[in-house]
Amino acid sequence: KNEVEQSPQNLTAQEGEFITINCSYSVGISALHWLQQHPGGGIVSLFMLSSGKKKHGRLIATINIQEKHSSLHITASHPRDSAVYICAVHSGGGADGLTFGKGTHLIIQP
Amino acid sequence: DAGITQSPRYKITETGRQVTLMCHQTWSHSYMFWYRQDLGHGLRLIYYSAAADITDKGEVPDGYVVSRSKTENFPLTLESATRSQTSVYFCASSERGTANTEAFFGQGTRLTVV
Numbered sequence: 139k140n141e142v143e144q145s146p147q148n149l150t151a152q153e154g155e156f157i158t159i160n161c162s163y164s165v166g167i168s169a170l171h172w173l174q175q176h177p178g179g180g181i182v183s184l185f186m187l188s189s190g191k192k193k194h195g196r197l198i199a200t201i202n203i204q205e206k207h208s209s210l211h212i213t214a215s216h217p218r219d220s221a222v223y224i225c226a227v228h229s230g231g232g233a234d235g236l237t238f239g240k241g242t243h244l245i246i247q248p
Numbered sequence: 249d250a251g252i253t254q255s256p257r258y259k260i261t262e263t264g265r266q267v268t269l270m271c272h273q274t275w276s277h278s279y280m281f282w283y284r285q286d287l288g289h290g291l292r293l294i295y296y297s298a299a300a301d302i303t304d305k306g307e308v309p310d311g312y313v314v315s316r317s318k319t320e321n322f323p324l325t326l327e328s329a330t331r332s333q334t335s336v337y338f339c340a341s342s343e344r345g346t347a348n349t350e351a352f353f354g355q356g357t358r359l360t361v362v
Contacts, residue, residue, distance in 0.1 A: 139307075168347035181338060181353040186346075224291070228347045235281055235293035235306050236346050 140165045140229045144239035152247055157212040159242045161225030164206065168230040172199050172210050175222040175241065184210070184223075215246045251275075254339050254354035261329050261361055269324045269357050271339030279342040280322040281351070282306075282314065284335040291338065297322055298345070329361045 141164040151157055161170070172184040185192050185199040187208075192199050196215075201208040212219055222243050226236035252273040261267050271280065282294040283306075293306030295314040303314050311333060313325045326333055339354040 171346065171351065173351075173353075179336065179356050181340075181356075183350040183352065186350045226291070226346075228345075230347065233304065234279060234298065234342075234345045234347065235296045236283075236291075236351065237293075237307075238283075238291040240288075240290040 140167070140227055140237045142225055142227055142237055142239040144223075144225050144242050146242060147240070148243045148245075150245045150247065151215055153216060155215050155246075157215050157219070157244065157246075159210045159223050159225075159244070161208045161210070161239055162206055163227050163237075165229055166203075166206070167227045169228045170201055170208050171226040171228075171236060172208075173224040173226060175224060177221065181224070212244075217246045217248050220245050252339060252341050252352050252354045254337075254357050257355060257357060259357060259359045261359070263330060263361055264328050267326045267329050267359065269326075269337055269339075269359070271322045271324070271354055273320055273322075273341045273352075275341065275343070275352075276319055277341035277343045277352075278319070279345045280316065281340040281342070281346075282312070282322070282324045283338045283340065284308065285338060285356075286335050294324065294337075326359075329359075331361050333359065334361045335359060 198211040222241040224241045225239040281296040283291045297303045297316040337357045340351045343349040
């Protein structure tokens with residue numbers, strides 16, 4: 139079973155700061171997903187990646203397959219970025235479904 | 249409306265009762281999933297389906313039954329609800345599976361078993 143660890147568990151920062159959330163996993167994967175869960179509970183997909191780097195607006199996701207590690211960066215953070223950010227992996231093989239980290243609770247203060 | 253919808257959004261039931269949570273998607277995605285979210289555990293896979301009439305167990309399937317007679321629907325049934333099944337349940341879909349395509353989540357169903 140793949141173990142997915144996120145750090146930090148909680149992060150409070152000031153508006154405008156550069157944010158980094160880390161994710162590591164124990165077994166090789168087919169793909170890694172970054173998700174955002176809003177205070178109201180809804181879950182939105184931010185990125186799916188299997189190598190390299192992806193960018194969408196102020197969000198950047200990177201993955202290092204050899205190191206079994208991924209990072210999610212937020213540039214010029216804003217209070218509306220306050221949410222729980224969840225890393226999830228697809229471990230490959232014949233089965234589907236994601237294995238999730240426990241999430242990083244991010245608060246951006248004005 | 250296009251998307252993935254769950255019903256009901258909130259449900260309170262008694263121990264021992266049968267409960268069915270509904271999930272409907274309009275994209276004709278092949279894959280559908282049921283997850284539960286609990287404090288301290290994060291999200292965990294209950295069951296998934298790769299196509300109509302094909303279902304497979306996930307990490308925590310005990311006490312749950314699923315079916316997928318139509319591509320767009322994937323109901324989850326708790327045959328005899330227990331307090332340990334109090335949770336928030338999320339349905340998700342993915343066009344070609346989560347190794348290849350992103351997942352889209354429903355709004356969640358908060359189930360309380362008393």
